[in-house]
Amino acid sequence: MTKVTLQRGLAIAVTFALLLLVFELVRRKRLSERYAILWLVAATTLFVLAAWKGLLTTLSNDVGISYPPSALFAVAIGLIAMILLHFSLVVSRLSDQNKILAQRLALLQQRADAGDAGALERRSNARAGDPGEDPGDGRGSREPDSKLLAAEELSSRR
Template sequence: MSTMVYLLSIAAAIVALASVVELLRRGRLRERHAVWWILAALLALLGAVFPASVAWLAGVLGVGLPSNLVFFVSIVLLFLVNLQHSAELTDLEDKTRTLAEESALLKVRLERLEGRAEPPSDSPEAPSTDA
């Protein structure tokens, strides 16, 4: 590995780690979302500082090329991030549906209490506009 590639990979890993920390500091990223990104940035930094360790680990695991191991670990981390976001999205969809139902029930109750409950517009009891 050339010196330029070595320094560039270290710089990229440090920029990634600093970006995650800065997003956390500004409140733009929550801790539970940052865990996987910090792990990825730290692994990238370790691999950049000690490239021989990546080659050694690839050999131990029986992976032909160290870059294949890096890509595999990256894909696994991205899969875990996607899985976490999907689980949270499912929870948020459930909460949104519950809130919408509660809001509709409260609206109906308020209209009945105010005496303004109107029949649905598709029923034959709807007032006509022929005056």
């Protein structure tokens, strides 16, 4: 085995540190496994390429890269780009779900406020000795419908 140059040593140290960091974040539950997998794959790939000199040299020769560390960079950039794209997907989905939640909240809030007002009115009517009719407009009967709708929405609106 050839002697480890400073350059390679650094690459090995940094990629290994990345692996450890990801592992530690998952252990402390700061990073969920779901997103850790991508990072673990990326860190492992980079670590293997940094540590296994023959593989990196062969790979870079095969694709015509004369300076093997460039191949390492190329692989790293590719992996990072994939991770970033994945995060854009996640953010898009989250903001969509966030929007639906906000809309649902506003609708429920309005209904709750209207319900409060209706209940108050009923109570004052009752106190005035007027048993009166229900000022609610039969919304209660529609509730199962809208629950169904909400569930359907969350699953279909992507």
